[in-house]
Amino acid sequence: MKTPETLLSRLQRIMPPGIEPKFRTADELLAWNRSEGEKRSAELVKENQRTRAERILGRSGICGLHRNCSFANYRVVNDGQRQALSRAKSYAQNFGMGFGSFVFSGGCGTGKNHLAAAIGNHLLKLGHTVLVVTVPDLMLRVRRCYDGGESESSLLDDLCKVDLLVIDEVGVQRETRAEWVILNQIIDRRLSSLKPVGVLTNLNAEELTNVLGARVMDRLTMDSGIWVSFTWGSYRKNVTHSRLTK
Ligand SMILES: Nc1ncnc2c1ncn2[C@@H]1O[C@H](COP(=O)(O)OP(=O)(O)O)[C@@H](O)[C@H]1O
Ligand SMILES: [Mg+2]
Known part of the structure; x- marks a missing residue:
């Protein structure tokens, strides 16, 4: 030697x-x-x-449709969007300093997924692990555990290890009681181990409190957690409208 x-x-x-x-x-x-x-x-x-995070759902953390979403290609045409962009950006820049979560609440097509993906893409570039998943996909995955005769606990463990978990379409469907229990368990476990959660929802604060409970809601917005209301119209409508009128 x-x-x-x-x-x-x-x-x-x-x-x-x-x-x-x-x-x-x-x-x-x-x-x-x-x-x-x-x-x-x-x-x-x-x-x-990263490999483990990708194995949870058999795909990469951010779905194809939103993989190119960034802060730079988020268009701002009103004050609400300007504020949403700036809060999302500073959330991404301060990630890891505290354990704050975020809630993006508002109608369909207002850019909740776009800004959540922009946060996610920023964090992925820094080497963090990020997973964006809809409630229906999450429930399918849980059911697959049951059908395969496994307990869901190793899935919950994996979901708790990801640096940022974004749960999309919270409240879009009327979930069963068992599904709400799972959802609460995931959020509660992550918040207890000081791991942030992003929640994308069309529900307002009162409705979301009804489904998640006051304790989880408190935890979601405490520390440096943020609530952003997306109060403007759908971006998709703008695009189709301007294309039609051209
Ligand atoms: N302000 C914006 N600038 C650029 N693209 C936007 C903006 N808002 C929404 N979009 C785009 O419109 C589509 C729908 O937005 P999305 O984020 O999926 O809405 P939501 O999750 O609120 O239903 C996406 O392709 C998204 O990239
Ligand atoms: Mg969406």
């Missing part, structure tokens, strides 16, 4: 002139090796987490 000295002197011999070496002594070489090793193992841990 080569000692650091001989490796170092060989490197110095073959290094072209004018190149600044990262290390000059054997100790520096060892320290550099160690820190590169640590960096690589941190990358591997993240990579494993």
Whole structure:
């Protein structure tokens, strides 16, 4: 086996002139090796987490339709959208400082998924794990556990390990009691372990409190948690309307 000295002197011999070496002594070489090793193992841990997050639903964290959504391509034509954009942006920038969650509440097509995906895409680039899932898809996945004779507890464990879990379409369907219990369990477990949740819903604060309960609602908006109301009309309608009138 080569000692650091001989490796170092060989490197110095073959290094072209004018190149600044990262290390000059054997100790520096060892320290550099160690820190590169640590960096690589941190990358591997993240990579494993990402693979595990992707395995939960058999797909990547953000669905195709919203994979290209960013803060930059979110169009602002009113004050509400300006505020929603700025709050979503600062949520993404401050992610990890606290354990705040977010609730985006409003009608269909107002851009809730767009801004949630923009947050998610920003965090994915930083190496965080993110999963955006609709309530119906989540329930299908839970049912698959039951049908396969497994308990849902390892699924819940996995859902709790993701850095950001965004639950979409909360309140769109009338869920059964058992489904609300699962949903509450997921949110409650994440919040108890100080892991944030994003909730996208067409319900207002009172309606959402009725379905999630006051305790979960309190936790969702405490710390640096945010509530954003999307009060304007559907973006899809604008697009079709302007296309039709062109
Ligand atoms: N302000 C906006 N700027 C650019 N695209 C938008 C904006 N609002 C919505 N969209 C786009 O319109 C479509 C519907 O928006 P979406 O975020 O899915 O709405 P919601 O989740 O509120 O129902 C998506 O393709 C989204 O990217
Ligand atoms: Mg949506």
